[in-house]
Amino acid sequence: MEKLKTLRGFRDIFGDEINTFQHIEHVTRKYCKLLGFAEIAIPVLEKTELFVRSIGDTTDIVEKEMFTFIDKGGDSLTLRPEATAGIVRAYLQEGMYAKERVSKLFCIGPMFRHEKPQKGRFREFHQIDVEVFGIDDPLVDAELMWMIFLILNELGVDSYGIEINSVGCPGCRETFKKVLVSYFETKKNELCEDCIRRLQRNPLRIFDCKNAKCIEVSQKSPFLFDYLCVTCNEHFDMLLKHLEGFGVAYIINKRLVRGLDYYTKTVFEVTSDKLGAQKAFIAGGRYDNLVEEMGGPSAPGYGFAIGVERLALLTKMKELPKQPSYFFAYVGDRAKAYIVPMLRTFVKEGLSLSYSYEGKSLKSQMRYADSLHADFVFILGDEEIGKHIIVLRDMRKKIQFELPLEPSKLLQEVKKLITQ
RNA sequence: GUGGGUGUAGCUCAACGGUUAGAGCACUGGGUUGUGGACCCAGUGGCUGAGGGUUCAAAUCCCUUCACUCACCCCA
Structure with missing residues (x-):
């Protein structure tokens, strides 16, 4: 029989990694709430049309990376x-735009893209998504970058850079595209095959190319940044002022463009050189026309996504002080019968009590207790039962003493130990 | 979708074409009656990713396929 295993690019997340995930989520939730964001959980499965319309039908994501299938009803x-x-x-569906002037939302969960897996990239991966609707003040753009700065700081991520750029509004972008195309047409023989293709479809993406010759050509090319209209320019200037006010360090990267069609004005990426080829682990930007294009009112938007797997690779986990853990070791069937009352007594008080189901020798139970890093071990056998006591061994101090076997008195003594 | 690298015990890895494929870690038991970590002893554990071929003989060479991995494309 064939071995059962996860699909390509899908993984089990457990052990240290899931602890890191939870830590990242915990810290992110904390700052989201401090800055007035409300959590929302949305479906993992939606109609294909939603993604085609929002992401753009010529993007790679829509063209070849979606897990799409036909439902029983034909959808x-x-x-x-x-x-x-x-x-x-x-x-839009929940009418949030009508209930509040500005909506601040965040969402945590898995995403799916049918790509070939490599370092920091999987077919099922996790994102923390933060979005603001209803306001186009550059203060929002800066505020969210500051939030990222706070989160990364608390997670102990040190070597990273926030790269920012403006891709303008549809107005300045269109005029710039013409300038750009006419420039690259003159250098066409120096570009790689991919870039010649990009020239037709999405000339801005030539800036993304890693081919040395293309970089050389595009470095001398005009930048959209220098062709921004007055409004976009002012927006960007204000963003920079606010970032300085927040004390967030940034790098202006005039080559930065993004893969999704809906971005306007501010775009940014947070990158680290410790991640291999997939160096961006947070990315986002402004999308002032998306809501309207999706059939809603004219509501500007701004947001970013954290790649949790990638961020986890950079996160340094601190050892958290934990409350003491207890282990119950028993010798013989009479003592084993005390597992149930011991559990009821301890768990009710919120204390962790482990034990061996199999019993075996006291030695093996002590070894087991040690492997679980128990702080205290209770030892009970016929001898103790006869004397109405139980032995408590302090595993760190390597000392042990006798406590009353009666549950309420035992608990009293144990609590005394904690407060010591 | 296109390249490169790698597939041997639960994990990390050995084994020139030649005995019964090994080691460390982990796991289990033991090292005087009922006491952990270190140390010592023993034990469990493998269709060498799968399928075909060459050979007296294949983990080892060849082909196919699958998986993992890194990179390209693209992206968080």
Whole structure:
């Protein structure tokens, strides 16, 4: 029989890694709540059309990376490749735009993209998504970057850079595209095959190319940054002022463009050189026209996504002080019968009590207790039962003493030890 | 989708084409009656990823396939 295993690019997350995940979620939730964000859980599965309309039908994500299938009813459904589309849908469907002036939402969960896996990239991966709707003040852009700064600081991530750029509004972008295309047309023979293709479809993405010759050509090319309209320019200037006010260090990267069609004005990436080829672990930007394009009111938006797997690779876990743990070791069947009352007594008080189901020798139980890093071990046998006592061994201090066997008195003595 | 690298015990890895495929870690038991970590002894554990071929003989060479991995494309 064939061995059962996870699908390619899908993984079990457990052990140290899931602890890191939980820690990342905990810290992120804390700052989201401090800055007035409300958590929302949205479906993993939506109609394919939602993603095609929001992400853009010529993007790689939509063209070749979605898990799409036909449902029994004949609908085309897709496992979400990103969260923004679904959150925009919820924002509209639940009428949030009518209930509040500004909506601040965040969402944590798995995303799915049918790509070839490599370092820091999986077919099922996890994102923490943060979005703001209803306001286009550059203060929002800066505030969220500051939040990232606070989160990374608390997670002990040190070597990273926040790269920012502006991709303008549809107005300045269109005029710039013409300038750009006419420049690259003159250098066409120096570009790689991919970039010649990009020239037709999405010339801005030539800036993303890693080919040495293309970089050389594009470095001398005009930048959209220098062609921004007055409004976009002012937005960007204010963003920089606010970032300085927040004390967030940034790098302006005029080459930075993003893979999703809906971005306007501010775009940014947080990168680390410790991640291999997939160096961006947080990315986001402004999307002032997306909500309207999705059939809603004219509501600007701004958001970012944290790649949890990638961030986990950079997170330093601190050893948290834990409350003491207890182990119950027993000798003989009469003593084993005390497992149930011991458990009831301890767990009710919120104290962790482990034990061996199999019993075996006291030696093996002590070894087991040690492997579980128990702080205290109770030892009970016929001898103690006869004397109405139980032995408590302090595993760190290597000392042991006798305590009353009666549960309420035992608990009293144990609590005294904790407060010592 | 395109390349490169790697597949041997639960994990990390050995084994020139030649005995019964080994070691460390982990696990289990033991090292005077009922006491942990270190140390010592013993034990469990493998269709060498799968399938075919070459050979007297294949973990080892060849082909196919699958998986993992890194990179490209793209992305968090």
